[in-house]
Amino acid sequence: MRHSTCVSQALAWAVALQAGSLAAQSMVEEDELSMAFGDRSTISIVTxxxxxxxxxxxxxxxxxxxDMAAMGAVDLDEALEAVPGMHVSRSVQAYAPQYLIRGIHSDFNAQTLVLQNGVPMTTLFFGNRGNVWYGQPVENIARLEVIRGPGSALYGADAYAGVINIVTKTAAETPGxxxxxxxxxxxxxxxWMQYxxxxxxxxxxxxxxxxxTEGWRRTVAADAQTLLDSLFGTRASLAPGPVNTFYDALDGSLDLARGKLRxxxxxxxRDNGGVGPGVASALDPVGRARTVRATTDLSWSDVEIAKHWRADFSASTLYHTQQFPQPLQLFPPGAFGGAFPNGMFGAPNLWERHVRLSAVATYAGFIHHQLRLGAGHDDLDLYRTQELKNFSFISSGPFAGLPTPTPGAAVIEFxxxxxxxxxxxxxxxYFYAQDEWSFARDWTLTAGVRHDQFSDFGGTTNPRVALxxxxxxxxTAKLLYGRAFRAPSFIELYSINNPVNRGNPNLRPETIETLEAxxxxxARPDTRVNLSLFRYDMGQIIRLSEASLFNNTGSQRGRGAEVxxxxxxSRAWRIAGHYALQRSIDTASGRDAGHAPHHHLFIRSDGRFAGGWLLGAQVNHVAGRRRAAGDARPAIRDYTTLDxxxxSGRSSLGWEVTASVRNLFNADVxxxxxxxxxxxPNDLPMAPRSFYLQTMYRP
Known part of the structure; x- marks a missing residue:
């Protein structure tokens, strides 16, 4: 009996060792293939x-x-919901997406940095991608690389909660x-057409x-004008009424490469865009938005400049404009006790121009070290503003802060x-230094620091260390520490003539310190498991004070886990999923920071069948969203969607057909x-059940 037990244990150990050996061999082969061809197992933005x-x-x-094709994603936001620890929420500002990472939420979501091919897409006014967004198609996206956690030691401002890098397709990835x-x-x-x-x-x-698209038209039962009606004894509100999510879109890109030059x-x-529930949270059936984003990016990569030294050089430009050809109806006819018989209108238009220069040198002359030095200069210019409106604000007296109409309530340029x-x-x-030090077998220490010097609010230095x-x-085990910052946006620094939010040129950057394991x-040749634990402390959070002035008054701490x-x-069937748990506390009130889900479960299954057909299904469960301090409403309702x-497989004639249904059971999201x-009061209604049919031809 004892001998039998020993034999059984020996056999068990042998099976375990063989499984481990097969997993290890598979991993080594996977790493080699990934480095050669690039896939979901390779990433470039971390170092x-x-x-x-x-x-x-x-x-x-x-x-x-x-991955995006298998999940039926046609827009960037649909793909990003599949990232552990991230939830894509929405802003009242034209339903602009908010990429909430690990419970970090703000009005404009400026804490998540979005790059395109490594170049920031950040605009100056709100400090985010722009509030007139209206989607980003995925047909020309080769891959998305997402860092959860601070990245300011490499990417500077706004790489705070995380970094999203959109990598577009090259000629090699779009043959023919x-x-x-x-x-x-x-x-x-x-x-669309790609070549x-x-x-x-x-x-x-x-x-x-x-x-x-004409967009979905879900109903808002009550809005900001409903509240004003209760105060003034009027009935001007357009609620109940639909949100407006329509827009026209044109996207184009060109990628030219010769050797190391690209x-x-x-x-x-985006044109003729509806503004969701209205930018002032009052339904707006007439306002129209238009935005243009034009970019260029010239790079010279992997240039040998001396023995052991290689360098990368890049220059990029961004032109961005946000306009309202049809002024926004901030409040409907009859607003403010009838002071605006035709409605209260405004059009805050702006134009920006950015130029960025950078150089990075890598030195490989030290044994077991990979030294990286970088420097750059950005010239960021919000060079023109224009405001058309039919109101101003009472500056003093008992009615200070209330709007008053222009003569005849005419819309004029101020x-x-x-x-x-x-x-x-x-x-x-800015300049930064980073060293990857393989100080022992199987151990690597990455340490980096970056200093940014801004012309308007001074300097900030941010380190990171990763073992x-x-x-x-x-x-593989990791222990990570990092510090990051968010630069004050121009609305926070320089906003004027608005009694509900006034700029403060003395603001300091928001800060965060994060510790991760x-x-x-x-686990097996066919199974991979990732686990991460984190905690963070945010400080100097920029919020509006009681005097409606932006100040560094907030702090927040959070912790959580992602698996x-x-x-x-099998060769024809794949299952993937993640579960994220987080809790974020506003330290001033001791209450939940609000808005972001405590629990997020995402499960996806893809199966390939006879004839090359692929059937995919995914379940997205969002739960445990609390209200922030000062909001007495019940918790935000949970939801579960099925897509x-x-x-089809690609036919011999080159055709491929896709049919997709999203939110199959029509959950109230x-x-x-x-x-x-x-x-x-009843939150922002999202799209009901929807369908699409797609066909592609590649000869």
């Missing part, structure tokens, strides 16, 4: 160079174009020509997309000095409106 994801000194996720068309619910239709190939010695990738250019136009903001310019110079241990061939376990599992059940996608909840 600035490609490396295996599981060894990267950060908690990160990669979503490939194949692709034509596509899509139509679906809400009278949505899109058409990748050679023009002489140039590698060329081109993309053009035209789209339009030139990218992009254009994004002088810049009397508008919402005067033109402003920001210059930024990575390959405990076994199938198990993570495990990446290749992610990927199981290749399904059926995609709502995202939180802001505290105290008197403006839109």
């Amino acid at each position: 600035g160079r490609p490396q295996p994801l599981r060894r990267a000194p950060a908690v990160a996720t990669v979503i490939t174009a194949a 020509i692709e034509l596509g068309a899509r139509a679906g619910s809400f009278r949505s239709r899109d058409g 990748g190939g050679k023009l002489g010695e140039l590698d060329v990738a081109a993309y053009l997309r035209v789209g339009r 030139l990218r250019a992009g254009y994004k136009l 002088p810049v000095a009397d508008s919402f903001l005067a033109p402003q310019r920001r210059r930024l110079s 990575v241990w390959d405990a076994r061939l199938d198990l 993570a495990l990446a376990w290749h 992610e599992v990927n199981w290749d059940a 399904m996608t059926l995609r 709502r995202e939180p409106s802001l505290a105290p909840g008197l403006s839109i």
Whole structure:
């Protein structure tokens, strides 16, 4: 009996060792293939160079174009909901997306940095991507790289809660020509063309997309004017009434490469856009928004400048404008006790121009070290503002702060000095150093620090340290510390002539310190498990004081865990999912910071069947969203959605067809409106069940 037990134990150990050996062998092969070809197991934004994801000194996720196609995602926001620890919420400002990472929420979501091919997409006024967003199509996206946690030691301002890098397709990733068309619910239709190939010695990738949607028209039962009606004894509110989420879209890009030189250019136009529930939280059936974003990016990469030294150089430009060709109806006819018989209108228009220069040098002459030095200069210019409106504000007396109409309540252009903001310019110079030190077998220490010097509020220095241990061939452990900052936006620094939010030029950056521990376990050749634990402390949070002046008055602490599992059940069936748990506390009130989910569960299953058909399904469960301090409403309702996608294999004639349904069971999905909840008390209604049919042709 004893001998039998020993034999059984020996056999068990042998099986375990063989499984571990197979997992390890699979991992080594996977790393080699990833470094050669690039896939979801490789990431470049963590240290600035490609490396295996599981060894990267950060908690990160990669979503490939194949992943996005399998999940039926047609927009960036749909793909990002699949990132552990991230939830895509919405703002009342034209339903602009808010990428909430680990419970960090704010009015404009300026704490999440979005890059495109490594270049910030940040605009100056709100400090985010712009409030007139209206979607980002995924057809031209090769991969998404997401860091959860601070990234200011490498990327500077606003790499605070996390970093999202959108990597667009090159000629190698779009061989030949692709034509596509899509139509679906809400009278949505899109058409696009992509091409990748050679023009002489140039590698060329081109993309053009035209789209339009009438958007969903879910009903808002009560709005800000409903509250004003109760105060003035009027009935001016348009609620109950629908939100407006329609827009026209034009996207284009060109990628030219020759050797180590690459030139990218992009254009994004959103026109005739509805403004959701209204930018003042009062329904607006007439306001229309227009935004243009034009970018260029020139890079010269991997240049040998001396023995052991290699360098990268880049220059980029961004032109961005936000306009309201049809002024926003801030409040409807009859607002403010009849003071505005035709409605209260405004159009805060702005134009920005950014120029960024950077250089990075890598030194590999030290044994076991990879030294990276970088420097750059940004010239960020909000060079023009314009405000058209039919009101001003009473400046003194018992009615100070209330709007008063212009003569005849006519919409007129106000002088810049009397508008919402005067033109402003920001210059930024920075330098950073980073060392990857393999100080022992299976141990790597990455340490970096970056100093940013701003022309308008001074300097800030932010370090990070990451210790990575390959405990076994199938198990990697990480311990991470980082500090990051968010730069004050121009609305926070320089807003004028607005009694409800006044700028404060003495603001300091928001700060955060984060400590993380993570495990990446290749449990079996077909199974990967990732676990991360985190805690953070935020300070100098910029909030409005009782005097409606922006001040560094807030602080917040948070903690949580994220677990992610990927199981290749067979060659034709894959299951992936994650669960995120977080709790964030506003330290001043001792209450939940609000808005972000405490629990987020996402499960996805993809199966391939006879004839090359692919059936995908995904469940998204969002729960435990609390109200912020001062908001007495009940907790935001939980929801669960189910999406399904059926995609054909590519036929011999080059055709591929996709059919998808989102929110199959028509769940009542709502995202939180802001505290105290008197403006839109029943929160922001999201899209009901929707369908689309897509076809693509690649000869």
